[in-house]
Amino acid sequence: MKKSPANLPVHPKKKKLNLALQGGGAHGAFTWGVLDRLLEEEHLDIEGIVGTSAGAVNATILAYGLAAGGRKKAQELLNHFWMTNSKNSQCSPFQPTVFDKLLGSKGSIEFSPYWQMFDILSRMFSPYQWNPNNKNALKEMLEDLIDFSVLQKSRKIRLFICATNVLTGRLKVFGNHEITPDMILASACLPYLTQAPEIDGQYYWDGGYMGNPPIFPVIYDTDCRDVLIVQINPINIPEVPRTTNEIFDRINTLSFNSSLMREMRAIYFITSLIEKGELDASKHKHTFIHTIDAEEVMAKLTASSKMNLDMEFLQYLFDIGREKAGEFLKNHFDKIGRQSSTDLVAKFF
Numbered sequence: 001m002k003k004s005p006a007n008l009p010v011h012p013k014k015k016k017l018n019l020a021l022q023g024g025g026a027h028g029a030f031t032w033g034v035l036d037r038l039l040e041e042e043h044l045d046i047e048g049i050v051g052t053s054a055g056a057v058n059a060t061i062l063a064y065g066l067a068a069g070g071r072k073k074a075q076e077l078l079n080h081f082w083m084t085n086s087k088n089s090q091c092s093p094f095q096p097t098v099f100d101k102l103l104g105s106k107g108s109i110e111f112s113p114y115w116q117m118f119d120i121l122s123r124m125f126s127p128y129q130w131n132p133n134n135k136n137a138l139k140e141m142l143e144d145l146i147d148f149s150v151l152q153k154s155r156k157i158r159l160f161i162c163a164t165n166v167l168t169g170r171l172k173v174f175g176n177h178e179i180t181p182d183m184i185l186a187s188a189c190l191p192y193l194t195q196a197p198e199i200d201g202q203y204y205w206d207g208g209y210m211g212n213p214p215i216f217p218v219i220y221d222t223d224c225r226d227v228l229i230v231q232i233n234p235i236n237i238p239e240v241p242r243t244t245n246e247i248f249d250r251i252n253t254l255s256f257n258s259s260l261m262r263e264m265r266a267i268y269f270i271t272s273l274i275e276k277g278e279l280d281a282s283k284h285k286h287t288f289i290h291t292i293d294a295e296e297v298m299a300k301l302t303a304s305s306k307m308n309l310d311m312e313f314l315q316y317l318f319d320i321g322r323e324k325a326g327e328f329l330k331n332h333f334d335k336i337g338r339q340s341s342t343d344l345v346a347k348f349f
Contacts, residue, residue, distance in 0.1 A: 013043070014045055015044055015333070016044075016045050016046075016336075017044055017045070017224065017226050017227075017228050017336060018047055018048040018050075018222055018226060019046055019049045019051075019062075019227075019228050020049075020050050020051075020213045020214075020215055020228065021052070021054075021055030021058050021213060021230050022055050022208075022230060022231050022256075022260075023053020023054045023056065023188065023206065023207065023208045023232075023256070024233055024306055026317075027301065027306055028055065028058055028232065029313075029314040029317035029318050030317040030318070030320055030324075031055060031321060032058060032318055032321060033317065033319060033320060033321020033323075033325065034230050034321040034322070034324060035058060035074075035078060035230075035321075035325075036078065036321070036322055037325035037329070038329075039074055039075050040071075041329055042071075043333075044329075044333075047158065047218075047224040048158035048160070048217070048224060049157065049159050050159075050161075050162065050173075050217045050218050051159075051187070052162045052208050053187055053206050053208050053212070055212075055230070056162065056184050056188060056207065057138075057184060057188060059159060060146065060161065060184055061074070061077050061081055061145065061146065063151060063157045063176070064077065064146045064147070064151045064154075065077040066157055067157065077146075081141065084141060085309055086309045086311040089309035089310075106297075106313070108301075108302045108304055108305055108308075122192050122193070126191075126192070127191075127192070127193060127194050131195070134194075134195045136185060136194060138184075142184060148179065152177050154176060155176075158176065158218070158221060159175065159179065160218065161183050162211050163183065163189070163204040163205070163207045164208075164209040164210045165203070166196050166202075166203040166204060167202065167203060170210070171211050171214060172202075172207075173214070182199055183199060186204035187204075187207040189205045189206050211259045211260075212256045212257065213260070215229070215263050215267065215287075219267075219287055225285060225288055226337060227287060227288070227289055227290065228291070228328075229260075229289065229291045229292070229342075230291075231260075231291055231292070233253045234295045235253075235261075236299065237250060237299045238299060245303070245304075261348050264344055264348040268349075270287075271287060271340075274286050288335070288341075290340065291347065292321075292325055292328050294320050328341075
């Protein structure tokens with residue numbers, strides 16, 4: 001992948017940061033670009049990562065790469081995963097046609113007859129019916145890419161993967177020491193596409209239903225006070241949805257942002273009490289929140305584009321991710337460890 005030149009001043013002191021990575025299918029290529037740029041900043045160390053769905057995939061590859069070989073290794077593995085994922089998907093129905101590219105929004109695959117057929121069939125038949133052997137290409141890719149024994153033993157970085165318990169409706173958080181491919185599949189399980197993975201007698205769906213991503217694991221279980229949320233589901237959209245697809249898209253983003261919005265309100269409430277002196281700062285963690293997003297781009301993408309693994313589209317999102325991460329480092333690096341760079345009221349309330 002083409003790198004943009006570093007444009008940051010030399011920072012005299014290393015800073016630590018926790019990452020919270022949202023899920024969103026192929027839109028996770030935006031997060032890939034963000035991570036690729038952050039890994040170039042040698043004065044920034046990552047202490048903990050929490051991820052959901054595509055965010056869980058990116059988080060796991062990042063954590064393993066850092067544990068197995070450092071920053072360059074992490075960049076190489078993330079690049080390999082997304083390139084391979086695109087290559088393996090070339091014969092799938094989740095690809096744009098020439099009509100999609102001419103008539104649809106960026107990344108849309110809604111005009112593909114194969115996608116339309118699959119979309120209809122997925123509403124009539126479940127993955128337990130059309131994929132009874134439960135074949136999952138993502139599991140094979142993860143097993144080829146990651147030595148999970150190394151990840152489980154690593155103490156270099158704290159990793160948290162989140163999934164939704166189907167039977168209890170509770171959020172489940174898996175940590176480094178126990179993570180296997182099945183837990184990542186659980187975090188990324190959209191129930192109309194894949195069967196619910198079974199882990200210790202419990203069944204799981206996409207973590208985004210209950211936390212996309214949850215912030216509390218990196219608040220409670222790391223010493224770092226700064227959390228950078230890489231957000232790929234837009235909060236704001238420019239106009240009222242009117243078509244069926246537009247309505248579905250908005251329902252999708254609302255449901256996958258709802259838990260994050262609630263948690264940000266709770267964090268703001270606690271932070272305000274600490275700053276007013278009404279809570280003892282020595283007993284309560286003062287959390288600083290930072291965000292990287294591309295709302296102006298993501299708000300224009302359709303839900304179907306989350307299934308689009310065409311390399312041209314992934315490259316487009318990757319480049320935007322690198323650009324946005326560069327802007328964050330240039331404008332807000334000095335705030336890390338000192339204050340939030342995101343106005344929580346303006347963004348989440």
